[in-house]
Amino acid sequence: MSHTVSELKDWLAPYRAGLCFSVLAGTLATLLLLLQCWWLAWCCGQLFAGVAISLTDSLWFILCWLGRTVLLALKDLQAMHVSQQARQHLQQQLLQQLELAGPRRTLVGNDGELSTLLLEQVDALDPYLSRYWPQLWLVVLTPLLIATATAFFSPFAACLLLLTAPLIPLFMILLGKKAAQESQRQIKALGLLGGRFLEFLRGFAQIKLLAAEDQVLQQLDEASAQYRRRTMKVLQKAFLSGAVLELLSALAIAFVALYLGLGLLGELPWAKQQVPVPYQNALFMLLLAPEFYAPLRQLGSDYHAKAQAVAAWQSLKPLLQLQVQQGGGIMPAAEPQPLHFATKAFFSAPERPARLAPLQLTVQSGQRVALMGRSGSGKSSVLELVLGYEPELSQQIWLGPHRLSELELTSWRQQLLFLPQQSQWQTGSIRQNLLCRDYDEYELLTALENSQCLEFLQQLPQGLEFELGEAGLGLSGGQLQRLAYARALLKPALYWLLDEPFSMLGKTQQRQLQQQLNRLSQGKTLLLATHQLDGLDWLDQVCYFEAGRLSWQGTVQQARQQHWYGALEELEPDHAEA
Known part of the structure; x- marks a missing residue:
């Protein structure tokens, strides 16, 4: 957890100047509070002595009150402005990270979980920025100013304040650890719930066809009920923390009031028949006592904001630390270039088996190549590598004389026509x-x-x-x-990457569209992932993949004579247009 807090502080570094301005406004408001309390004590002393209060004296009080109100409002507004600015920059950074990650974003989570990260978890940092961080400084500065003013009239009362003050942060930390654990569980539950709801929306048509609406809705209802129970646990610990801190601060104020009251009555055991603190000074300190503990109570109330921010940052870290391909500054050529693969094994995740074995393959400029093999043999992985999202493997793919990682990737992808098996629709x-x-x-x-x-x-x-x-x-x-x-x-586009573009069509339509593809792809570099070669005699080369490994290369006529081609034809279903 300490490492996460350190990372939060590092992220917050560019925005500290704005937050320090908020702390300065809060400190100046404390100085005006001292003047305001001193004026009230002085007025009560004057009235107790039978002296009337002039209009000028009242005007000073009004100015102090208005000035303090304006400074407190300025403190909150400045902190909220900095928080909004920081969160907007973070969201832009996360969106840019998602754009650069491309298909690699699935290493962090599904689209529902990523949406939750961008919205819910970034907003969860707001209380930490706008309330907790400024309060972390004010909880030191404000009590010190009040204790200094109190010590000028009564060192004993100041010591009493300073000795009771640490009790509040101590219990705040003890109770805050439990709240942090619950917040972390809550964030995970929210991500799972968001992912489940997105999958429900995506599969709504199939759910209706299967008449499974009731079962799915029941599952969503159970997940929502579980999330509500977790929310109540977090709130329960937050309210418990606040109640304990309020009790401790009330007891501490009572000790100060007891000392001052007994002193005014001359009943202190060590100062019988003596008044160690006069009435006006005692009233001044008594007015300041609640304000001495107020920043500590506020920090205790906001401490769960820190726990929530730590949990949110831990959920954002995998996306922020995800390795992405930044690309270089070399603009790709305006004409097709040879594409050469000399890659190591391609792993979608470290703990999973390799999607693609080490690959040595050259596709000449303007060449049209079929990538064949059973489902899961690595055909789609070859197409994904050409997109340039894999940081390490992009350094092992050449476009003409340049590595893919050296190219300006936005311009490179503008030259690509990529058609995956599952297209996105809005x-x-x-x-x-x-x-x-x-x-x-x-x-x-x-x-x-x-x-x-x-x-x-x-x-x-x-x-x-x-x-x-x-x-x-x-x-x-x-x-x-x-x-x-x-x-x-x-x-x-100059480079066409097609992943079984006609697999859901009937044989007749497939052949017709493949003939059109022959005409339209003239002069283009084409990589076509397919299971069959009917109507594809115009292709220049066939590459057969088996278990992620390139095991055969040759012409279309040679491919039809291979034993594996007959096995692929047997697996190919006879599609009919729905």
């Missing part, structure tokens, strides 16, 4: 999902015609304005696959 019209950038109507219609989408779009009542639900709800798998292909064709 709730909205088909047109909105297709037009990721500005295209004219002719380009759109051409892409839809080349992907054979016009035939089913014309049958939809709203055509391109047809509204898609979550994850493309409303269209069949084959229709969504053709729309994804049309969206890919809208992007001008």
